[in-house]
Each structure stands twice: as C-alpha cells, then as structure tokens.
Amino acid sequence: MNWAAIRAIYVFEMARFFRTIAQSLISPVLSTSLYFVVFGAAIGSRIDQVEGVSYGAFIVPGLIMLTVMTQGISNASFGIYFPKFIGTIYELLSAPVSFLEIVMGYVGAAATKAMFIGIVILTTSFFFVDIEIQNPAAMIAFLLLTCISFALFGFIIGIWAGNFEQLQLVPLLVVTPLVFLGGSFYSISMLPPVWQTISMFNPVVYLISGFRWAFFGVEDVPILTSLAAIALFTSLCLGTVWWIFKTGWRIRQ
Amino acid sequence: MAAILSIQNLRKSYAGGFEALKGVNLDIEEGEIIALLGPNGAGKTTLISTVCGITMPTSGSVTVAGYDILDNYRQARSQIGLVPQEIALEPFEKVINTVRFSRGLFGKSRKDSAVEDILKRLSLWDKRDNQIRELSGGMKRRVLIAKALAHEPRVLFLDEPTAGVDVELRKDMWEIVEQLRADGVTTILTTHYIEEAEAIADRVGVINKGDILLVEDKDTLMARMGRKQLDVQLTTQLDAVPDALSLYDLRLADDGWTLSYSYDVNAERTGITKLLNDVQEVGLQLRDVVTRQSSLEDIFVSLVNEPEEVA
Numbered sequence: 001m002n003w004a005a006i007r008a009i010y011v012f013e014m015a016r017f018f019r020t021i022a023q024s025l026i027s028p029v030l031s032t033s034l035y036f037v038v039f040g041a042a043i044g045s046r047i048d049q050v051e052g053v054s055y056g057a058f059i060v061p062g063l064i065m066l067t068v069m070t071q072g073i074s075n076a077s078f079g080i081y082f083p084k085f086i087g088t089i090y091e092l093l094s095a096p097v098s099f100l101e102i103v104m105g106y107v108g109a110a111a112t113k114a115m116f117i118g119i120v121i122l123t124t125s126f127f128f129v130d131i132e133i134q135n136p137a138a139m140i141a142f143l144l145l146t147c148i149s150f151a152l153f154g155f156i157i158g159i160w161a162g163n164f165e166q167l168q169l170v171p172l173l174v175v176t177p178l179v180f181l182g183g184s185f186y187s188i189s190m191l192p193p194v195w196q197t198i199s200m201f202n203p204v205v206y207l208i209s210g211f212r213w214a215f216f217g218v219e220d221v222p223i224l225t226s227l228a229a230i231a232l233f234t235s236l237c238l239g240t241v242w243w244i245f246k247t248g249w250r251i252r253q
Numbered sequence: 254m255a256a257i258l259s260i261q262n263l264r265k266s267y268a269g270g271f272e273a274l275k276g277v278n279l280d281i282e283e284g285e286i287i288a289l290l291g292p293n294g295a296g297k298t299t300l301i302s303t304v305c306g307i308t309m310p311t312s313g314s315v316t317v318a319g320y321d322i323l324d325n326y327r328q329a330r331s332q333i334g335l336v337p338q339e340i341a342l343e344p345f346e347k348v349i350n351t352v353r354f355s356r357g358l359f360g361k362s363r364k365d366s367a368v369e370d371i372l373k374r375l376s377l378w379d380k381r382d383n384q385i386r387e388l389s390g391g392m393k394r395r396v397l398i399a400k401a402l403a404h405e406p407r408v409l410f411l412d413e414p415t416a417g418v419d420v421e422l423r424k425d426m427w428e429i430v431e432q433l434r435a436d437g438v439t440t441i442l443t444t445h446y447i448e449e450a451e452a453i454a455d456r457v458g459v460i461n462k463g464d465i466l467l468v469e470d471k472d473t474l475m476a477r478m479g480r481k482q483l484d485v486q487l488t489t490q491l492d493a494v495p496d497a498l499s500l501y502d503l504r505l506a507d508d509g510w511t512l513s514y515s516y517d518v519n520a521e522r523t524g525i526t527k528l529l530n531d532v533q534e535v536g537l538q539l540r541d542v543v544t545r546q547s548s549l550e551d552i553f554v555s556l557v558n559e560p561e562e563v564a
Binding site for chain 1: 267305306307308309326327328329330331333335337339341342343344345346350353354355356357358359360361362363400
C-alpha cells in the first residue's frame with residue numbers, strides 16, 4: 001500500500017478546502033440558518049410535534065443529511081473532475097498508485113470535508129433548537145457512512161462527467177429531489193399510503209430515517225433496514241469505482 | 254551497459270482502428286540522453302504515454318529497470334519521471350506544495366531538503382510560496398520538471414520540453430538535462446527541433462507513423478548519412494560552369510562567384526583533389542574554399558520522406 005500517495009492526495013485536497021474555507025463554511029451555515037428560520041420558526045411554530053419531537057428539532061437530522069450528501073458529492077466529483085479538466089490527471093495515472101489508493105485519497109478528503117460541515121451544521125442548530133442526541137455513537141457512525149458513500153458516489157460522477165454541466169446535472173436533477181422527498185422535513189408516515197410505498201424506493205429515506213433514529217429514537221423504517229440500505233449503496237458505489245479503474249473507463253485509454 | 258528501458262514490439266491501436274504505434278522496439282541504456290525526432294502525429298507522445306501508464310498498450314512489452322510496466326507497475330513507475338507536453342498544473346496551489354504532492358504521490362516520504370534542492374536547481378526556490386497561476390509560462394515548465402524530479406527518478410521523459418519556449422529558457426533546459434546526466438539520470442526527450450537533438454542527445458531516434466525508422470549514435474548518424482558541400486569561391490564571376498568541369502556536377506552559386514560541389518564524406522574518393530586541380534587548370538583563381546556538413550535536419554527530412562531507403 002502506497003500510504004505516502006494516499007496522504008499526498010488527501011493533504012492536497014484538504015488544502016483546496018482550506019483555501020476556500022470561508023465559502024465552504026459560510027454557505028452551508030447560512031442556508032441551514034435560513035431553513036431553521038423558515039421551517040423551524042415561521043412554519044414550525046404552527047406544527048405541534050412530529051412523532052413526539054418538536055418540529056424544529058425534527059428537521060435537524062434531515063438538514064444535516066441534506067447538506068452532507070450534497071457536499072460529499074460536490075467535493076468528490078469536483079476533486080477528481082478538476083484534474084481531468086486541467087490535465088493534471090496525467091500525474092495520477094503515471095504514479096505508482098492503485099485505484100484503491102486514489103479512491104482513499106480523494107474520497108477520504110471529500111468525506112472529511114462533508115463530515116466537518118455536517119458537524120458545523122449540528123453545532124449551528126444548537127443555537128436554534130433544543131436537541132438531545134439519544135445515541136451519539138450511532139449518530140456519528142451514520143454520519144460517517146453517509147459522508148463516505150456519497151463521496152464515493154460523487155467520485156463516480158466526477159469520472160463520468162465530460163463537462164461542468166454534467167458535473168452539476170446529477171446532484172441537481174437526481175440527488176436534490178431524492179433528498180427533499182426522502183423525509184428531510186417530514187415523517188414518511190405523514191404521507192398518503194401510495195406515496196409511502198413510492199418513498200420506499202428512495203434510498204435516501206433509509207439514511208435519514210436511520211440518522212433520525214440515532215437522534216430521537218424514532219424511525220420511519222427499522223434501523224437494521226436502514227443499515228442494510230446504506231451498506232448496499234456503499235457496496236454499489238465501491239463496485240462501480242472498482243469497475244471504472246479495472247476498465248479505465250473515461251480515464252485511461 | 255544494461256538497458257534501463259526496454260520496449261519490445263509495442264503496439265497501440267485506438268478504438269477507431271487507428272494504429273498509433275506499430276510494433277516499436279527500442280532499448281535505452283542507463284545514463285544516456287536520447288532524442289526522439291518526428292513530425293506531428295508520429296506517435297512520440299503515444300509512446301511516452303504508454304510507457305508511463307497513461308495509455309494501455311495493445312500488445313508488446315515494456316520494462317523499466319527490469320520491471321514490467323503492467324505486472325510490476327509500482328516498481329516500474331517509481332523509476333520514471335514525466336514532463337508532459339502541455340502545461341497542466343493546479344493554478345491555485347503553491348509551487349512547493351505541488352512538488353511535495355508529486356513526491357508523495359510516487360511513494361516517497363516527505364523530505365524538505367530534497368524538495369529544496371530540486372527547486373533551487375530549477376531556479377524556483379524564490380518562487381516557492383507563489384501560486385502557480387502567478388508564474389510565467391517558462392516558470393510553469395520548470396515547475397513541471399521539478400514535479401517530475403521530485404521522487405528522484407532514474408528515467409526522465411521530456412515530451413517536447415522546449416516547444417514554444419524562448420531561446421534563453423531552451424538553453425537552460427539543455428543545461429538542466431546535462432546536470433541530470435551527471436547524476437546518472439537517463440533522459441528521453443521528444444522534439445521537433447533538430448538543433449535540440451543535435452545539441453544535447455547522445456543518440457537520435459527517428460519516429461514516423463508509429464514506427465521507429467532508425468536509432469543511432471548522433472555522431473555516427475551524421476557521419477554515415479552526412480553529405481558535405483565544398484564551396485569554391487572565385488576571384489572572377491562566371492556565367493556558366495566551364496565545360497572542362499562538366500564532369501563534376503557542379504552548381505554555380507552566389508551569382509557566379511562560387512562553385513558548389515556536393516560529395517559523400519564516407520566515399521573512398523571524394524574527388525576533391527582532382528576537382529581543385531582541374532579548377533586551377535581551367536585558369537580560375539581561388540579566393541577561398543569552404544566545406545559544410547549537412548545538418549541532422551537534412552538527414553531527418555530525407556528519412557521521413559523516403560523511409561524505404563533506410564530499411
């Protein structure tokens with residue numbers, strides 16, 4: 001294992017994050033605060049409780065997930081797309097590194113950034129609502145797994161994308177709707193039965209449900225199903241990444 | 254000396270059916286500087302990309318220091334440094350960090366003294382904390398070289414290192430290559446510029462249409478293929494070559510002030526002595542006699558245009 005290479009990629013990617021630390025942090029913190037003001041205070045004050053949790057607190061796990069997923073995807077997809085775009089990918093391809101090492105470097109850095117932002121948002125939410133996290137270890141584990149799996153997903157998008165438009169396409173057209181319809185701001189049980197069934201095909205439902213369970217002990221789907229879903233999603237991403245490097249798809253002719 | 258880079262029957266075809274390399278064979282000895290000359294699209298960059306792992310070979314084998322580039326890619330690639338043709342650098346990163354990154358990527362532990370040494374040799378030390386986008390084109394090329402040398406490779410590929418570079422920087426590049434040779438680094442460079450090959454290479458390979466037409470010691474090549482020209486400058490102006498000298502296939506040059514004679518340096522009889530005697534017999538007075546060796550460029554042009562004559 002070329003640990004020096006993993007470290008080099010990781011440090012290089014994190015340096016990009018710290019170069020733009022202000023915008024990396026201000027933007028998610030600002031948008032999260034807006035969500036709290038609009039949904040938590042303005043609308044939330046008219047909603048009593050959802051499954052025994054005040055609405056303001058209920059949306060916290062969903063908000064964190066929303067940001068962590070989009071950040072994980074955008075960081076990892078940009079991280080690997082940018083070298084392709086400016087041509088520095090030559091160095092990665094000519095270096096004595098395996099696909100696993102490249103993935104560990106890029107996905108590790110993207111997941112770290114997403115995790116960091118997730119924690120910042122959680123901290124921000126303490127200023128707006130009272131939250132008691134019932135199962136902190138599970139909460140961290142769920143957060144970490146989500147960061148990693150969505151960074152993997154972003155990595156795949158970054159390899160696939162042929163231009164900046166395509167880079168934005170999947171997050172915009174697929175991920176955002178899935179996240180919004182995944183129960184970020186409501187409980188699935190509040191939906192009509194048909195939509196409840198449809199929601200079961202949305203992988204994000206399982207992640208948010210599991211994450212919310214770690215906070216409040218309430219869940220839309222059983223926690224083990226959530227775990228299985230995230231494991232499946234991560235494995236699918238890993239398999240795709242492995243196939244990409246095996247075949248050189250879109251990177252090595 | 255053992256070959257540090259051995260290329261055997263290397264072929265590369267693309268999906269469209271285009272064959273960029275048609276069975277290239279090439280052995281490169283440790284410590285030498287070899288220049289690969291060829292027109293655009295000859296396969297120079299494809300050859301380098303394939304050896305370095307950027308493109309996959311269709312068939313054939315390549316070993317670097319005895320390591321196969323596919324079976325032992327880690328060991329093989331660790332030996333190689335690559336300076337690409339295009340300037341490709343992360344614009345917002347600092348010079349020193351991008352060199353550190355390269356060193357780490359190739360599996361070497363962080364060693365600031367080594368990075369400092371490389372940056373100083375390439376006159377980049379003063380710019381180490383600058384962002385790359387602040388540098389001039391020439392400086393960016395130096396950064397590319399610094400990155401390629403960061404892991405102390407034994408083999409360095411320079412893909413058209415001086416394309417679009419001013420004369421001064423070109424001279425600097427040649428000096429850098431000379432220094433590297435002193436350290437025992439083997440250098441393979443591709444170039445359009447014949448003078449570059451002439452100035453720094455030990456051996457010259459001519460590549461065209463995916464085939465290596467010839468690889469030869471530069472001096473031998475020039476001696477073997479070189480023709481010389483003898484210019485006999487006269488004190489009187491001539492209208493035509495005198496009949497008595499028609500035997501020699503002379504050309505009148507310089508508005509009739511010079512007789513030009515082309516001959517093969519390797520021929521048993523060059524005919525110079527007899528020509529000069531005959532010139533005197535015709536009654537012409539000599540002002541000066543000049544000989545000129547044909548350049549690598551002439552050789553190159555004749556090879557690329559008439560490859561069948563070489564085979």
